[in-house]
């Protein structure tokens with residue numbers, strides 16, 4: 001479990017002013033969940049993401065982050081925490097450093113001193129998990145955006161994390177790459193039991209998460225299943241968040257007297273409702 005207790009975070013900018021990026025955030029993330037975190041630009045999502053794996057550490061009097069009981073403020077535990085919580089950022093080009101896919105994926109475990117045979121086995125395993133078996137010898141810079149981002153995910157998986165935090169992982173990708181990455185995350189959660197924390201400002205990507213956390217101005221304003229949150233279209237709009245197309249469409253149907261259930265969040269489920 002990742003436990004965030006009364007977490008606040010401020011940045012001090014050169015002109016001397018202070019930006020309060022997070023304010024008294026409380027959150028518990030259970031293992032095995034697929035969690036979405038949404039919020040408008042500047043709401044504190046990336047600041048929160050960096051606290052999950054000790055890239056940022058709470059200041060004194062600014063709360064506590066516990067990863068499987070390990071306090072991120074304990075310097076001796078930082079590497080263990082970073083191993084347990086994998087991170088993927090939005091731009092795969094900034095994350096990929098090696099000229100060959102297998103070297104890229106092996107980078108983390110090599111730094112940990114894992115044995116060569118074990119590394120080779122892990123590379124094969126995680127490339128299969130992201131749907132890219134056989135890509136070991138390929139050059140990352142020749143891959144599509146979706147493939148590069150899946151290589152970045154494979155690199156994180158090679159450290160055998162329990163939690164995977166992805167900060168806007170699809171924002172640089174075309175629709176196909178976006179679908180590839182989302183499908184990969186779904187599979188990792190379903191088949192490997194990896195806890196996925198998907199951060200995005202794009203609500204369309206969060207229709208099928210188990211639990212959706214909405215943050216605005218550094219505070220959690222909603223924490224519920226998406227079926228419940230998407231009932232409150234006005235509230236989301238007030239906070240500068242867009243509502244997914246299918247939710248808008250359902251709203252139009254309801255206004256016309258068609259009683260579409262609120263858990264109808266995919267085109268397929270809407271079609272089967274309309275046929276029933």
Ligand SMILES: Nc1ncnc2c1ncn2[C@@H]1O[C@H](COP(=O)(O)OP(=O)(O)O)[C@@H](O)[C@H]1O
Pocket residue numbers: 011012013019020021039040041042043044045046047048
């Ligand atoms: N390194 C930084 N220095 C100063 N202010 C920052 C820094 N990083 C983020 N901020 C500010 O903190 C607030 C939250 O930012 P961030 O966590 O990046 O939000 P999000 O990821 O939701 O866009 C914003 O007002 C942003 O401008």
Ligand SMILES: [Mg+2]
Pocket residue numbers: 045046047167168
């Ligand atoms: Mg961000």
